[in-house]
């Protein structure tokens with residue numbers, strides 16, 4: 555089986571990581587709820603931001619701003635669906 | 639990106655030897671949390687220590703407070719850059735809670751009601767360095783500040799002082815907790831400015 559190298563992802567990833575991701579659908583790893591990210595609950599009064607599922611309250615993603623980068627953890631999201 | 643605009647602003651006190659590097663003095667007590675505040679009734683509350691031997695040590699509220707509260711006068715330092723000096727707490731020493739614990743592991747994971755976790759070396763909880771705090775400023779600890787009980791480990795950045803503490807599990811290695819997995823330092827010494835990885 556042949557494969558392409560990661561440069562082939564430039565096209566699809568630019569569709570995913572675009573200006574406004576809040577209309578993307580995210581699937582919660584904990585309860586399976588599928589909702590637009592705009593419906594998530596964002597707790598910003600913390601060392602970083604914790605983004606929680608509006609249905610079950612579990613953490614979908616975190617954002618941490620360090621000195622030289624923005625780190626995003628998405629282990630609570632098992633799928634993202636982008637309207638095209 | 640325009641996020642994190644709600645950063646703390648305060649007065650720098652670079653001449654104050656009690657302020658770790660990069661910290662600002664505050665007189666308030668900012669409330670930080672990565673989730674909703676759990677409403678916990680001390681009647682249902684318990685605290686557990688679990689070790690690798692299968693041992694579980696468990697205390698309900700009355701059993702815990704019967705161990706005796708110590709007065710703790712200390713400075714606290716939040717990684718979001720505020721420090722609060724000379725705070726007064728009362729709490730149960732972790733030395734007492736670990737008296738009967740059978741473990742050869744060197745690290746702990748602290749668990750909270752609501753799902754928060756944070757990791758520490760066991761030695762940082764021992765020898766009068768850590769408490770389960772139940773009072774702040776002479777009053778029962780308010781839910782927003784972690785009440786009825788939070789961990790208090792004031793020599794490390796305050797995200798290690800887990801609110802709504804529920805228990806401690808021994809671990810062989812220093813596996814990272816909630817913020818430690820996501821960019822914050824595995825240890826968090828404010829005097830060395832150990833904020834991020």
Ligand SMILES: [Zn+2]
Pocket residue numbers: 582583584585586587607608609610611612
């Ligand atoms: Zn969910």
